[in-house]
Amino acid sequence: MTPPYRPRVVDEELDELLPALAAVALEGAKGVGKTASAGRRAATVRQLDDPVQLALAAAEPARMLDGAPPVLIDEWQRVPAVWDLVRRAVDRGAPPGSFLLTGSAAPGDAPAHSGAGRIPTLRMRPLALAERGLGAPSVSLAALLRGDRRDLSGGTGLRLADYADEVVRSGFPGLRGLRGRAHRLQLDAYLSRLAERDVEEAGHRVRAPATLLRWLAAYAAATATTATFETIRRAATPGEGTEPSRATVQPYRDALERLFLLDPVPGWAPSRNRIARLALPPKHHLADPALAARLLGVDAGDLLAGREGGPPIPRDGVLLGALFESLVTLSVRVYAQAAEATVGHLRTKGGRQEVDLVVERAGRVVAIEVKLAQTVTDGDVRHLHWLADRLGDDLADAIVVTTGPDAYRRPDGVGVVPAALLGP
Known part of the structure; x- marks a missing residue:
């Protein structure tokens, strides 16, 4: 049985930022609750820890951005090209609340993670x-x-x-x-x-x-x-x-x-x-x-x-x-x-x-x-x-x-x- 959702401090941060920003990233260790918090705000969910969706994303990363917004791309770091695709969509004028990204590992490759000014990042930690x-x-x-x-x-x-x-x-x-x-x-x-x-x-x-x-x-x-x-x-x-x-x-x-x-x-x-x-x-x-x-x-x-x-x-x-x-x-x-x-x-x-x-x-x-x-x-x-x-x-x-x-x-x-x- 899935435990009931516990409201998080970061929920209020997401609710404040999503109506104002085209994309927001939520990062933290596995198991801290990123997917649950982000998923409650998403209309479309792409879960890259699912082998089928991961294979589709690797074959055609741009497909991950399709769908009703906000589009949640969960565990985005598994296909780092997704980050740059979202960044370019923001540069082209994506409206506020378009994308949510969650990740449980920061890539060692800095250029793939260079969304400064386009994709602000929030850290999610275990329950305070x-x-x-x-x-x-x-x-x-x-x-x-x-x-x-x-x-x-x-x-x-x-x-x-x-x-x-x-x-x-x-x-x-x-x-x-x-x-x-x-x-x-x-x-x-x-x-x-x-x-x-x-x-x-x-x-x-x-x-x-x-x-x-x-x-x-x-x-x-x-x-x-x-x-x-x-x-x-x-x-x-x-x-x-x-x-x-x-x-x-x-x-x-x-x-x-x-x-x-x-x-x-x-x-x-x-x-x-x-x-x-x-x-x-x-x-x-x-x-x-x-x-x-x-x-x-x-x-x-x-x-x-x-x-x-x-x-x-x-x-x-x-x-x-x-x-x-x-x-x-x-x-x-x-x-x-x-x-x-x-x-x-x-x-x-x-x-x-x-x-x-x-x-x-x-x-x-x-x-x-x-x-x-x-x-x-x-x-x-x-x-x-x-x-x-x-x-x-x-x-x-x-x-x-x-x-x-x-x-x-x-x-x-x-x-x-x-x-x-x-x-x-």
């Missing part, structure tokens, strides 16, 4: 917390970006065990109804297909899928850290062999990024303020923290017991803290895209100051710390105050996202927001 039916968010990221510093309110019944469950349960809509062994088998199947088929389809031959999965497990162990790729490569060693070579790992990284499976948060470079000694390595995240948990062989009970899994990668705090930060990061990126904002992280050289997430729109910043705790101490907000001193009025707001029950403002003005209460 606000999309999972866990309660009504009471704190809007868009409102925080406006900088009115309003009072914060709202309560949630979710506690630490619930967030641990959400980490492993996954934001892939098709997995939400599964539990136990069926859920684990579906995650294993997703990862196996990735190693055995998807990476090769993205342009890199995988001679040893087990080696790729070992490297991916090491990357999962580095979740929410800025560990170097050399550290990750060395950790991808089962103990009795040698780590994969640099020449092996680099194509893995490239292919996994094209498949939207790696979703690193870049180091933040301020658009208007100069902050000395910023370090800009990415902070590592997979598309869904449930994939990281599965790669590391841990379930919610393991996380709550403080048990680690997978290769040893240095991190501050417990694994659950890293995966909770990844869950919050996924959610914040969904909300930030809807607000036309970017997301980065801040770390000075040597790590003396760090801010987990920096959301920026038009030079205005919301700084976010993520804490696996119900309460917030003065020590938890010291880096937020450090950043406020440097940004001045450009800091629209600062919050700490927690596992606690209530949203409120501290006397120093920093907001405290339970993860389940933050929304778009």
